[in-house]
Amino acid sequence: MSAAFALPAATIEAWSIDSAELIADTPSSLVFRVRRLCSTNIVKSLKPAGLGELPGLDFLEWRQGLGAVRLIDRIGVSCLLEDGGTQTLRQHLDLRGDTEATDIALRVLNKLHAPSDRTAPAALVPLERHFSSLFCLAETARSSDLEGLPGWAADTARGLLSAQQDQRPLHGDFHHENIVQDASGEWRAIDPQGLYGDPVYDVANLFGNPLGYKTLILDPARIIRLAETFSSHFGCRPQKVLSYGAIHAMLSAAWMLEDGYALPGDTRLTERLAFARIAKSLLVEQFVD
Incomplete structure (x- = not known):
């Protein structure tokens, strides 16, 4: 659960996150695999250097899961994504x-x-x-x-x-x-x-x-x-x-x-x-x- 504390409390509450594992820390974002509602999802939180990736989130929202992981929800610069696998x-x-x-x-x-x-x-x-x-x-x-x-x-x-x-x-x-x-x-x-x-x-x-x-x-x-x-x-x-x-x-x-x-x-x-x-x-x- 410790990695979840890197996520804002409001985000954890809004998405009913039970636990989180930090799986990537890049110059542009933090990426977590989270457990919520008896399933796993991905949470990606953009850093200031990663704001150029916002059009990519728009692309995912537009594609609606066809050929790409589904974007489930967005809060600010964080997004809740379908877990595409490992x-x-x-x-x-x-x-x-x-x-x-x-x-x-x-x-x-x-x-x-x-x-x-x-x-x-x-x-x-x-x-x-x-x-x-x-x-x-x-x-x-x-x-x-x-x-x-x-x-x-x-x-x-x-x-x-x-x-x-x-x-x-x-x-x-x-x-x-x-x-x-x-x-x-x-x-x-x-x-x-x-x-x-x-x-x-x-x-x-x-x-x-x-x-x-x-x-x-x-x-x-x-x-x-x-x-x-x-x-x-x-x-x-x-x-x-x-x-x-x-x-x-x-x-x-x-x-x-x-x-x-x-x-x-x-x-x-x-x-x-x-x-x-x-x-x-x-x-x-x-x-x-």
């Missing part, structure tokens, strides 16, 4: 392989992208604003910095964003750690960012995940396979899919640099840049128009 798609990949994990991700994405008769939340972040850190990096970096990747990625992003199709609400942070399976076997997404734009962007983060799987992430054969699989799913060219993957990697690098990560030495930043470099080469050599 098995992640990353763990499933370890057991059953990347191909099956990719198939599961696309089945979940189909539900996340399914039409709704409800109006999309007004607070969802458009992709143009989402990519602001990449555009800033491209403006401030010298042409020789990071092998010219920021400028190339920014130009590529502008081209993609100016030609977006079928724009809709997006999860925005769709990857192996944010896809979970409950005891009944159902897979659902958690922790959306809440974006709005071209649905192809929602597979961009799958290229660079699971985190730490460098050999897999930087394997050109895997990159090509994902690009072709996702292009078939969306009915678009592999070039478009891989371009979104590349610019997302550079956006991630821009965020890391803003947060003080530096080269050489940081493995995650190095991995993101290495993926962008390989993707750029494949776009020229493998997926030429």
Whole structure:
């Protein structure tokens, strides 16, 4: 019960929480698995640094449990969520392989992208604003910095964003750690960012995940396979899919640099840049128009 004392008393009373276990303490939030009314739920409480995740809560409320965990209630910056389970798609990949994990991700994405008769939340972040850190990096970096990747990625992003199709609400942070399976076997997404734009962007983060799987992430054969699989799913060219993957990697690098990560030495930043470099080469050599 001790972890429950980190939750406001009013929240504990309002949601009839009997006990709570702190399961994650991140720069943006505190996450608890709570027991209430003979079942378990998740309580996520945003810190000041995590207020940018509020559009993600709007996305969950709009989706109403289709493809994502259900948002049950909100009090201020805290939300009561359905417990999606403890098995992640990353763990499933370890057991059953990347191909099956990719198939599961696309089945979940189909539900996340399914039409709704409800109006999309007004607070969802458009992709143009989402990519602001990449555009800033491209403006401030010298042409020789990071092998010219920021400028190339920014130009590529502008081209993609100016030609977006079928724009809709997006999860925005769709990857192996944010896809979970409950005891009944159902897979659902958690922790959306809440974006709005071209649905192809929602597979961009799958290229660079699971985190730490460098050999897999930087394997050109895997990159090509994902690009072709996702292009078939969306009915678009592999070039478009891989371009979104590349610019997302550079956006991630821009965020890391803003947060003080530096080269050489940081493995995650190095991995993101290495993926962008390989993707750029494949776009020229493998997926030429």
